Amino acid sequence: MSVYLGLGSNLGDRRDHLRRALQQLGESGVVLRRVSPVVESPALLPPDAPSDWNRPYLNLVVECEVGASPEQLRGWIKRIEQQMGRDNGSRWSPRPIDIDILLWGTERIATAELTIPHPDLTRRSFVLTPLLALEPRLTVPGLGERTVLDYSQALNHAIPLWMGIVNITPDSFSDGGEFTSWERIAPHVDAVVQAGAQLIDIGAESTRPGATPLSAAQEWTRLEPVLVRLLERYRYDPLRPWLSVDTYHPEVARQALDLGVDVINDVSGLTSPAMRELAQSSAAQWVAMHHVSIPASKTQTLPADCDPVATVEQWLVQHLEDWDKAGLNLGRIIFDPGIGFGKDALQSLQLLRHIGRLRQHGLRVLVGHSRKSFMHSFAAADKTARDLTTVGASLKLCAQGVDILRVHNIPMHLTAYRGWAHL
Secondary structure (H helix, E strand, O other): EEEEEEEEOOOOHHHHHHHHHHHHHHHOOOEEEEEEOEEEEEOOOOOOHHHHHHHEEEEEEEEOOOOHHHHHHHHHHHHHHHHOOOOOOOOOOOOOEEEEEEEEEOOOOOOOEEEEEOOOHHHHHHHHHHHHHHHHOOOOOOOOEEHHHHHHHHHHOOOOOEEEEEEOOOOOOOOOOOOOOOOHHHHEEEEEEHHHHOOOEEEEOOOOOOOOOOOHHHHHHHHHHHHHHHHHOOOOOOOOEEEEEEOOOOHHHHHHHHHHEEEOOOOOOOOHHHHHHHHHHHOOEEEEEOOOOOOOOOOOOOOOOOOHHHHHHHHHHHHHHHHHOOOOOOHEEEEEOOOOOOHHOOOOHHHHHHHHHHHHHHEEEEEEEOOOHHOOOOOOOOHHHHHHHHHHHHHHHHOOOOOEEEEEHHHHHHHHHHHHHHH
């Protein structure tokens, strides 16, 4: 039986508690299939809660196979919670571990001890965001055809995922040459992961205007040693960040998938037959980006008199039909409107202001706006100023419900986001 469980911890070493709980679930006979990224959320508290209860939670969702009955699984969960130090005090008090049965296949269960689907599943962003990462088109038994993505989009505050950028290039527009050796890459990735990023996007070819294109072989020569070391670094950690490769070469995407990466960030927008074939046959997730040219060109842009939001939206609708006809699993596709790729500064700003319109087509939306040239008229050119301006834009995108934000300075962003989220 396919079952989804929600796990949370807001006491002690939260990540270690989540790891221990997953291990003990496995030792109890639960087969762990997929583990979502970990997201942080403020504690849910009653009005009279003591101040020291206000401890942020770490949350995840795990898809698993269970051969036992719901009642037996509930018994295993209660035993694990007790062994890990959860007491029977107030349901709102801090706890080392909290495990809930969210979904039990397509069944609805209502007994004195169990209500499945979990009655709060569709109202809690700290459950929906991890579920979205695993199965955005999942429907909740007994609640019609609305998907978990639909429910997430209806919330006032949906928790985003954060994608950290690692450009192992000598010529990227803002950080070219900074991360061309493992001695520079490793501490950067450590800082990004420690700050809370759920995804790491690794690129070996710059797609800025004027960049020199690489062959697939040249790109792979840069990528392979870094990917091998990162995959080995996180191989045994169930809470590891998801690794993404930023490429438009099908040969590079195929080799990265063979190594075990989780996401292919295709800046060519899943427009090539070879990329579509890979996406159709792979279990990985795919970012499809709108673009006018790759690499980006200052001379190839959308017409100045067009509505950029309507134009990008029309492109998405057409390609959704193409991807569906090609047999792609649309639940594994994430749409990126391609800020700066064939849009002038005002067109990019207009897209960012109305990004919510692009979320109505059944796909998650990723935005890569960090340090880009649309800021040139109101931000200084140095990286610190661009990072601060990017943070301001990112919080506005969070308010519009963007699913994934791809940024350079993850520690700065997560620090600002926590303040915004808690308020």
